[in-house]
Amino acid sequence: MAESTSRPTRKIALIGNPNVGKTTVFNLLTGMRQKVGNYPGVTVERKVGRIVGDLDIDLIDLPGSYSLSPKSLDERIAYDVLIGHLPGETAPDLAVCVVDASNLERNLYLVTQVIDVGLPVIVALNMTDAAEEAGLSIDVKALEESLGVPVIPMVASRNDGIGKLKYRMRQEELPEPAERKWELMPVVAEVIPDLEEELKSHLPEKSRFIEALQCLTSDTMLESWLTRAPRFHARVLAVRERLEERKAPYRQAEIMGRYNWLSPLVARVAIKQKDPNQQTVSDRIDAVLTHRIFGPLLFGLVLLLIFQAVFTWATPVMDGIEAGVVGLGDLVRSGMPPSMFTDLLVDGVITGVGNVVVFLPQILLLFFFLGLMEDTGYMARSAFIMDRVMHRVGLSGGSVVPMLSSFACAIPGIMAARTLANPRDRLITIMVAPLMSCSARLPVYTLFIAAFLPTGAVLGIFTFQGIAMFSMYLLGTVMAFIAAFVLRRFVFKGESSFFAMELPPYRMPRFRQIIWRMIDRSKAFVVRAGKIIFGMSVLLWVLATFPRSNTPDEMIAERATIDLQIDTRADSLQAAGMTASNALIEAQVAMNGAIRTLDARESAYQIERSVIGRMGHAIEPIMRPLGFDWKISAGIISAFAAREVIISALATLYSVGDIDDDSPLLREKLKADRYADGSPVYTPLVAVSLLVFFVLALQCMSTLAIARRETNSWKWPAVMWLYMTGLAWLFSFVIYQGGKALGLG
Amino acid sequence: MTLLDLKPGQRACIQGWTTVEPPLRLMELGLLPGTDIEFVRFAPLGDPIDIKVRGYHLSIRKTEAALIRIERP
Numbered sequence: 001m002a003e004s005t006s007r008p009t010r011k012i013a014l015i016g017n018p019n020v021g022k023t024t025v026f027n028l029l030t031g032m033r034q035k036v037g038n039y040p041g042v043t044v045e046r047k048v049g050r051i052v053g054d055l056d057i058d059l060i061d062l063p064g065s066y067s068l069s070p071k072s073l074d075e076r077i078a079y080d081v082l083i084g085h086l087p088g089e090t091a092p093d094l095a096v097c098v099v100d101a102s103n104l105e106r107n108l109y110l111v112t113q114v115i116d117v118g119l120p121v122i123v124a125l126n127m128t129d130a131a132e133e134a135g136l137s138i139d140v141k142a143l144e145e146s147l148g149v150p151v152i153p154m155v156a157s158r159n160d161g162i163g164k165l166k167y168r169m170r171q172e173e174l175p176e177p178a179e180r181k182w183e184l185m186p187v188v189a190e191v192i193p194d195l196e197e198e199l200k201s202h203l204p205e206k207s208r209f210i211e212a213l214q215c216l217t218s219d220t221m222l223e224s225w226l227t228r229a230p231r232f233h234a235r236v237l238a239v240r241e242r243l244e245e246r247k248a249p250y251r252q253a254e255i256m257g258r259y260n261w262l263s264p265l266v267a268r269v270a271i272k273q274k275d276p277n278q279q280t281v282s283d284r285i286d287a288v289l290t291h292r293i294f295g296p297l298l299f300g301l302v303l304l305l306i307f308q309a310v311f312t313w314a315t316p317v318m319d320g321i322e323a324g325v326v327g328l329g330d331l332v333r334s335g336m337p338p339s340m341f342t343d344l345l346v347d348g349v350i351t352g353v354g355n356v357v358v359f360l361p362q363i364l365l366l367f368f369f370l371g372l373m374e375d376t377g378y379m380a381r382s383a384f385i386m387d388r389v390m391h392r393v394g395l396s397g398g399s400v401v402p403m404l405s406s407f408a409c410a411i412p413g414i415m416a417a418r419t420l421a422n423p424r425d426r427l428i429t430i431m432v433a434p435l436m437s438c439s440a441r442l443p444v445y446t447l448f449i450a451a452f453l454p455t456g457a458v459l460g461i462f463t464f465q466g467i468a469m470f471s472m473y474l475l476g477t478v479m480a481f482i483a484a485f486v487l488r489r490f491v492f493k494g495e496s497s498f499f500a501m502e503l504p505p506y507r508m509p510r511f512r513q514i515i516w517r518m519i520d521r522s523k524a525f526v527v528r529a530g531k532i533i534f535g536m537s538v539l540l541w542v543l544a545t546f547p548r549s550n551t552p553d554e555m556i557a558e559r560a561t562i563d564l565q566i567d568t569r570a571d572s573l574q575a576a577g578m579t580a581s582n583a584l585i586e587a588q589v590a591m592n593g594a595i596r597t598l599d600a601r602e603s604a605y606q607i608e609r610s611v612i613g614r615m616g617h618a619i620e621p622i623m624r625p626l627g628f629d630w631k632i633s634a635g636i637i638s639a640f641a642a643r644e645v646i647i648s649a650l651a652t653l654y655s656v657g658d659i660d661d662d663s664p665l666l667r668e669k670l671k672a673d674r675y676a677d678g679s680p681v682y683t684p685l686v687a688v689s690l691l692v693f694f695v696l697a698l699q700c701m702s703t704l705a706i707a708r709r710e711t712n713s714w715k716w717p718a719v720m721w722l723y724m725t726g727l728a729w730l731f732s733f734v735i736y737q738g739g740k741a742l743g744l745g
Numbered sequence: 746m747t748l749l750d751l752k753p754g755q756r757a758c759i760q761g762w763t764t765v766e767p768p769l770r771l772m773e774l775g776l777l778p779g780t781d782i783e784f785v786r787f788a789p790l791g792d793p794i795d796i797k798v799r800g801y802h803l804s805i806r807k808t809e810a811a812l813i814r815i816e817r818p
């Protein structure tokens with residue numbers, strides 16, 4: 001992580017409860033000099049920023065958490081970083097605790113834990129404006145004295161106090177680590193020194209106390225010592241047993257000890273000037289926004305707006321990007337001699353880049369709205385409103401937005417799952433989000449529904465085709481819920497997740513922060529997932545292009561005939577008085593149709609013999625029971641680049657040339673296609689089977705790439721692909737075979 | 746009685762837990778015996794609920810609320 005530099009660097013960790021303005025502080029301190037990665041092997045993001053100056057500072061942004069006792073991965077990482085347990089990572093020189101001044105007690109709980117780690121600590125007392133508004137006046141001096149660490153009051157959202165914080169972080173002399181002042185209940189306190197003693201050869205003195213305490217209460221913490229210090233491990237188990245015999249509530253001892261010390265402290269330094277039970281503005285807003293009737297209604301409207309924006313507002317920009325990519329390809333083609341390299345550049349590289357960039361409008365828009373919801377505090381309310389419904393199927397309230405976003409596209413949807421604090425909820429949401437019908441499936445639905453399903457009206461205003469379209473969306477959604485339920489039941493079972501979610505006061509959104517986050521997320525997408533998407537695009541081009549085969553004799557002969565016809569025609573035109581060049585052009589134009597048809601047939605010939613074509617043939621036996629021939633199978637494989645690609649792939653296979661989604665030409669060709677025995681390849685039943693296959697199958701490398709990025713392993717994307725493709729096959733199989741049995745084929 | 750026996754808008758004081766193993770997660774968030782607590786409202790669909798402790802709002806599910814033993818002043 002350390003960029004090579006000759007100047008001295010200092011490592012500082014930034015920590016705080018969720019929602020205290022930590023990200024705001026981090027961004028203000030480091031500007032755009034940020035690097036985002038993952039902690040090795042886990043989903044937790046590792047964000048480091050650099051503050052340059054006489055003394056360079058690497059600032060590590062730790063995941064927001066309420067406590068350092070490791071009950072979740074985030075807390076575990078936070079603790080391990082602070083104490084220097086993570087492999088390849090030294091302990092920081094200083095910890096900056098961002099604290100919400102309007103919510104001191106709960107925030108200081110974490111501060112006392114960080115102090116106990118033994119690092120020098122600075123408290124950034126943020127949101128002093130909110131505290132003032134709530135009628136709290138905080139005696140900063142008294143707070144500093146009681147805690148024993150410097151306290152810097154600030155309002156990060158107005159950039160107040162950041163300069164002072166930066167100055168303190170840079171000062172040569174670090175603040176003295178503070179003494180521990182709170183006390184454990186005596187029964188528990190008396191067993192700690194023994195345990196500390198056992199850690200003597202493993203940890204510096206200052207951090208032995210908290211490690212001993214952590215191990216006393218947490219099994220996961222203790223486990224890590226089993227091999228490193230078996231004596232300590234055994235000792236802790238013995239001590240636990242003794243405490244249990246005495247009925248000492250040792251697991252809660254730490255929490256009670258800290259709060260018992262904090263409560264009077266906070267009462268002393270934070271003077272309430274208003275009745276704490278008085279209704280605040282935020283309370284009054286909540287009375288409407290979480291009202292039994294208006295609450296869900298308004299939330300529905302908000303969702304509709306987001307959905308509308310991501311679905312339709314992004315479309316013109318996406319179309320523009322697509323047109324731009326095609327235009328750029330044409331430009332390159334016209335400027336370069338036709339060659340394999342040009343093809344690679346245009347169909348592989350430029351298309352690959354296009355495949356990445358095309359997602360940006362949706363990602364930017366969605367993250368704008370998500371940022372707005374998070375920043376105002378409405379996100380927590382939406383989870384509050386929806387939790388009951390989502391909890392039923394094994395998700396939680398926070399899954400609503402990611403799931404609905406996935407109707408537009410699973411990529412931003414999966415990224416939106418970051419707003420879920422509970423890692424298990426987040427993983428399940430990621431796993432089922434791609435079942436929601438994304439907009440890339442829409443052209444596929446449109447083509448096959450328009451081509452093969454009857455047009456008649458049902459129940460007056462509804463058409464059969466409209467209902468079919470709706471059914472596709474419904475099927476995806478229902479399956480997503482079922483999948484979530486099954487995952488929760490059988491894969492992520494064990495202790496039920498704790499919900500406990502803070503409902504922060506409503507705040508005015510800061511657009512700077514929101515824009516910042518939009519850029520941040522988009523960058524993460526382009527850099528991390530983009531690489532995979534780009535690579536796979538090029539790979540798919542290679543698979544569709546190679547091996548090259550020789551053009552068959554009959555086509556060569558045909559081309560010769562056409563050339564001959566052009567010549568004769570040109571000759572006769574010239575004889576009629578035209579200039580030689582004009583005559584040639586005229587003759588070529590006249591034969592244009594024949595040339596294009598031949599070109600298209602040659603492409604079809606090539607792709608049939610390419611790897612993808614061969615793969616289509618190879619998997620045909622597996623796909624036949626679903627009613628798919630080798631062309632559809634090859635189309636499905638190429639659709640891995642993006643679902644809508646199946647249309648252009650089929651167009652190539654059917655020698656149609658370049659076409660639009662609802663080209664009547666392709667539709668007619670599909671309808672006319674026959675097997676050797678004269679039966680049609682496409683019947684309405686095959687169309688339904690194919691539609692269902694597209695609803696359920698994970699036909700999208702970009703989704704896999706983002707799932708890889710968000711879960712930091714290939715395991716989950718692999719599971720995702722397997723279960724979705726398995727489901728798709730199963731459903732299509734049942735529909736096709738069942739339909740045939742009922743005589744619908 | 747537990748937190749669930751309160752009506753929206755009522756206040757009480759936490760006495761302890763209805764289980765042997767106390768929910769440490771809630772304790773860390775400041776819900777300790779002796780802490781004042783207000784049941785603010787139900788979510789529109791009846792679950793979870795909104796409570797106020799130590800000056801901030803927290804949303805917990807009813808199953809969690811049922812763990813909290815309280816006494817009305």
Ligand SMILES: Nc1nc2c(ncn2[C@@H]2O[C@H](COP(=O)(O)OP(=O)(O)OP(=O)(O)O)[C@@H](O)[C@H]2O)c(=O)[nH]1
Binds near residue numbers: 155375509
């Ligand atoms: N009133 C007020 N609002 C602030 C202050 N600092 C930050 N905010 C706002 O508080 C909200 C949360 O800020 P973030 O920086 O996202 O908080 P965070 O701690 O990173 O939150 P998580 O991302 O959930 O961990 C945003 O709406 C900020 O604009 C402040 O000093 N006063």
